[in-house]
Amino acid sequence: MRSATPLKRRRGRPPKDQAGFNQTKAELIRSGMEVLTEKGYSATGIDEILRRVGVPKGSFYHYFKNKDAFGSELISNYAKFFEHKLDKSLGNRSLPPLQRLSAFMQEAIDGMARHQFKRGCLVGNLGQEMGALPESFRRQLIEVFETWQQRLEACLEEAKAAGDISSDTDCKESAYLFWTGWEGAVLRAKLERTPNALQSYADFFINSLK
Template sequence: MSDTSPPRRGRGRPPKTARAPEGTRGMLVRAGVELLTEKGFSSTRVDDVLNATGISKGSFYACFDSKQAFGRILIESYASHFNARIDRCLGDGTLPPLRRLLNFVHDARDGMQRHAFRRGCLIGNLGHEVDILPESFNVLLCAILNGWERRVTDCLLEVYGTTPDHGQKQLCAQLARYFWIGWEGAVLRARVEHGPAALDLFATFFFAQAATLLGVASPDPGGTIPPVSPEPPARVKTDPAAG
């Protein structure tokens, strides 16, 4: 008669649950993206990622050769996810182009609000560290930003139908660049203030100006323009010797 009882476990800690390599890698990437959207690359240590996931350092380096290699994967993963969000909003051909772009703004705003405005744009965060990041990161960040600009440009060009002229193409490209420069600044300010006022203010003025330049109706951004309390003018100290 064969013994079918389970093998006896020796003394010591119970074995850890085995993880498939893809599962371990996915957990590390998700945790890394979350940390980088809050802290940036230079302030995020490998140990921070390990503490957030419970994964061992050996398993980390089995998936990634270095922190730099890990960082590149995080940038690419974030960009892929963000590209899908942009494409979902801008690809809705049932809506006018500016309305689609405004829907992206609302979607991104809602995403920041879900995390109490603690998380920003990973690409924008890394832009503030560009002087201390590997050069390969800078090339990758520029390529991603250019891709976002092309998406918005292509969307805005639909205002003119299938045959926009050179001037119209140039205007849409400039508006797309202007949008992303302003949007990334608004995201940073929203994180500093822990609220949506900067995002709403940017949206109000950008869409009004873009509609005027494109010759279309401006979509209603919703809400009201957040009040801005003017700072008192700085007191200028005069030099007594200057008379």
Template structure:
């Protein structure tokens, strides 16, 4: 018996792995967009699939269930947000406090761009924690701790640069920032404007100090200056 060797197909071979990756990434992007707008509990799988025209059967090729999908969306969001923080907090072209201010301004621009429909996924899920699977609790806490540490590093640099008092507890300030930030983002979604962020950030800068930092942006380079005045809140 003669076995006939099949003829090789002409052209480039089909990239099955790429198809898998593209569909999976499309699902995650769709999920991230919807979860930042609506939260986990009220977002159905069907709505996520409809948004990108993916059949329901395909979803279960990549994710065991909605919980597994939500956890992966959260992990991808954490990676995305960590890159955003690094872009701002590790920018050696500007001072430490300017880096934090740049992050705030970028966040304000993002909220305006999306017409205040999207908030912070971590904050959204944190508000739903009572109804979420237990697996989310530890993941959310670890993400927040990671953000705190990234900010604390930037604040320690601010101490070295003489922008905040030398006795500042940078870990405590970083924790305070994210606690207040999530509340400010939520309030901004409610009011449909960035004034809650504008209210929060200056008060964060004066937290546990005897001074108020004034942020003045001048010329095309938006140079950062700060001056100290007595804290009139006493």
């Protein structure tokens, strides 16, 4: 439990100078991301998200219609962030395709380690909670998986073209499988608080391609 930040915030319409940059909203999204990747959607109260960054409730409902809308924005935000990451890693032409994938996984492992394996994947967390979530989240989450899958599929096609993986590999199917299993590994790593599941899966998947 982080200590509260009882900073008094400026009321009223903000000065124009630093326009475009929405400090408070960004803080809320960052805070929400942290808590949601740890505890999930249902277990997380808005108050906790607010307390962490010392933002009053009124601000939250100024920036977001309600908790659901907030959640939806978090997903979009996470998706965008992740796509960038994937483009950089899986699309990195200076490395052979499969090494890119390995590098991506290693980065993810390091990332989880930095947070003591307490934070998981937002998409996985919310996916598991679907039963308690607004139905509109479903399509959103499915689509996120699809874009990730496309990125990996492209990378695998390159690997195939380079002869690094068998020519009869179904790259689309493989990419689908990768993300499915990866989410399982993230879940397990979070449960065990070790990189073991991730490491193990990484080796397994790479090997399965050869």
